[in-house]
Amino acid sequence: MQFSFVLPSTIRYGSGVVKELNQIIDQLGAKKIMFICDKGIIDAGIYTRVKALLADDKTCVVFSDIEANPKDYNVQNGAAFARDNDVDLIVALGGGSPIDAAKAIAVVAKQGGEVRDYTKRAIGPDCLPIIAIPTTAGTGSEVTFSSVITDTKENFKFTVKSPAIAAKVALVDPELTYSLPASITAATGIDALTHAIEGYTATCTEPIAEALGLYAVEYIGKYIERAVKDGNDVEARDGMMMGSLLAGLSFSHADVAGVHCMAEALGSMYDRPHGLCNSIILPHLMRENLPYCTAKYARVARALGIEESDPEKAALLGIEKIQSISANIGLPAFKALAIDPKDFRKLAEMSEKNGSNPSNPKPMTADDYEALFYKIDAL
Amino acid sequence: MQFSFVLPSTIRYGSGVVKELNQIIDQLGAKKIMFICDKGIIDAGIYTRVKALLADDKTCVVFSDIEANPKDYNVQNGAAFARDNDVDLIVALGGGSPIDAAKAIAVVAKQGGEVRDYTKRAIGPDCLPIIAIPTTAGTGSEVTFSSVITDTKENFKFTVKSPAIAAKVALVDPELTYSLPASITAATGIDALTHAIEGYTATCTEPIAEALGLYAVEYIGKYIERAVKDGNDVEARDGMMMGSLLAGLSFSHADVAGVHCMAEALGSMYDRPHGLCNSIILPHLMRENLPYCTAKYARVARALGIEESDPEKAALLGIEKIQSISANIGLPAFKALAIDPKDFRKLAEMSEKNGSNPSNPKPMTADDYEALFYKIDAL
Known part of the structure; x- marks a missing residue:
């Protein structure tokens, strides 16, 4: 047996660790933050709660047009949004869909083209850094290097996979799941x-x-x-x-x-x-x-x-x-x-x-x- | 419970993976290689065998003055040797002693001073990169961030610990243990x-x-x-x-x-x-x-x-x-x-x-x- 094992994400685990978000962003040297989430996260008040943790020296934009089984156009739109707003870090907040979409957006925003192409195209190291904050206990996406996206023209799911798109930090706080139905x-x-x-x-x-x-x-x-x-x-x-x-x-x-x-x-x-x-x-x-x-x-x-x-x-x-x-x-x-x-x-x-x-x-x-x-x- | 988990080392595991050494050095962009081992590794012919894997575009020096329970002066001498030879990568080859010593040498060579001081002194990111190749199935040092060194003046062991000194790559090949007594x-x-x-x-x-x-x-x-x-x-x-x-x-x-x-x-x-x-x-x-x-x-x-x-x-x-x-x-x-x-x-x-x-x-x-x-x- 031969195998390789690499863990590009630093894991920070525990009740209340989400409060360390501002400090972690400072360590990563970022100022212009793009939150990626979905409507459910906005409606549940989780986005507002997490955004409030950031200090005044940060500016924030939010992109919440992520559907379940995230679609290729969600990624293209998100990448354009990231470029238009010249963001330097993504906070992916939610279940598997926003976090998977964030990984794809991180690469397309920096390396251009269509997300579909990255199943074949080499993924360079230049991706927007991601802090992933899961709000469900299920996806595991906060520590995986893959992003599963739906091709809406041909109706199938494809996977973009590389350690380069993994979250830099997985901020795993069980308190965020307390209100899950x-x-x-x-x-x-x-x-x-x-x-x-x-x-x-x-x-x-x-x-x-x-x-x-x-x-x-x-x-x-x-x-x-x-x-x-x-x-x-x-x-x-x-x-x-x-x-x-x-x-x-x-x-x-x-x-x-x-x-x-x-x-x-x-x-x-x-x-x-x-x-x-x-x-x-x-x-x-x-x-x-x-x-x-x-x-x-x-x-x-x-x-x-x-x-x-x-x-x-x-x-x-x-x-x-x-x-x-x-x-x-x-x-x-x-x-x-x-x-x-x-x-x-x-x-x-x-x-x-x-x-x-x-x-x-x-x-x-x-x-x-x-x-x-x-x-x-x-x- | 709160905790952090980080794995700075890429693990490559399996019979024969040591043959990938030259390629891995190329990926790390190094040319001047310092092998750190001990006399036992030299005598067993393991150093010669591993060194032979390197292509002609590399130059090698070897530092084998590492004792069991590696001593502070082993580290100081090794760090001076690294600086004198202007090396850009360490290959640590052996049991726990050479690999632990290599981690301490990696920091002292770049950041100076006495190894003893790094129990208190902050360890910056600037360390010589290490590829760790264990030759015993015991130490685990190839994936740890710590280096246990003996203070020979006061006869006690101290630990230098930081993800910055961990091996960049742990090349874990069971074949290297076949000849262990x-x-x-x-x-x-x-x-x-x-x-x-x-x-x-x-x-x-x-x-x-x-x-x-x-x-x-x-x-x-x-x-x-x-x-x-x-x-x-x-x-x-x-x-x-x-x-x-x-x-x-x-x-x-x-x-x-x-x-x-x-x-x-x-x-x-x-x-x-x-x-x-x-x-x-x-x-x-x-x-x-x-x-x-x-x-x-x-x-x-x-x-x-x-x-x-x-x-x-x-x-x-x-x-x-x-x-x-x-x-x-x-x-x-x-x-x-x-x-x-x-x-x-x-x-x-x-x-x-x-x-x-x-x-x-x-x-x-x-x-x-x-x-x-x-x-x-x-x-």
């Missing part, structure tokens, strides 16, 4: 669990990513039900934020896998929330993978608190536990996504073509994905 | 286990360090006996190198604790090999700590393959397992270090004063350390 806590939480499990089991994973992914499973398993049940359970919110961070560190150094292949296809064609798609699909794809990574799924089960020495039994109990957690926290069934079965073939083909498909423990063909779409639609 | 494999291997356990249990630890430390315990537990028994067991050598790396990542982001406090005192006064001191002391200090971190020691035991659901019993079985491993791989008893009991008081006082003493799970006074020295001397 239960449904978003649930979907983003199982999204983080998906990152953890896929990072741990991806065919291309390595031991550092495995260690972090497996530990993330423990945190999420321990705290997700509590965090959904009582949003003011400070320990649970803290544990979920930690689980999401560990999971982000894991999959960014390994890969995601089949769950993301299916979820990104759904996100591209139907614009459904990414975390929700992942969280609905996770246990079903795990059943497909079971014979291909029994020992690892048994470890996942143990991390979820299951004491069973037979690996096959343990692995299955683990999957059942994830399904029972999902039911307990109110995640809907696949039907709720309202996907027309006539699109299953196309969605399956998109899933197979996804760059992360080879990372899935079971080698999945379009036929396999199609059969799985039908199967979970019939449940 | 069994006794060094044994002592450095339990040294790595010490890093893993202290990183996991330090009072100041955090979840990223915990995840990495605990996973390191698994690797080391699984492979140490095989690696000592058969140095050509490639899988075991690989596993030990991975365990050492994971352990280094863990303790550099948490801390070491009581074992190191005692071992560094022994190294200061008696110049005994650091890894050997750690490995002899480890299980004895764990018995002291047991009531203070039972749950975590139970996890350590599980990582060592022990299936026992009662935490207290499991923790004890884990300590016994470490003692049985140590015996199996031929580690000597404390008596072999030939320490005069009249020095136990002084050694105990030095242990208490060590900066890592507050990180030990059990709050240890000089009296506690003294009693422990007597206890393990009587075994």
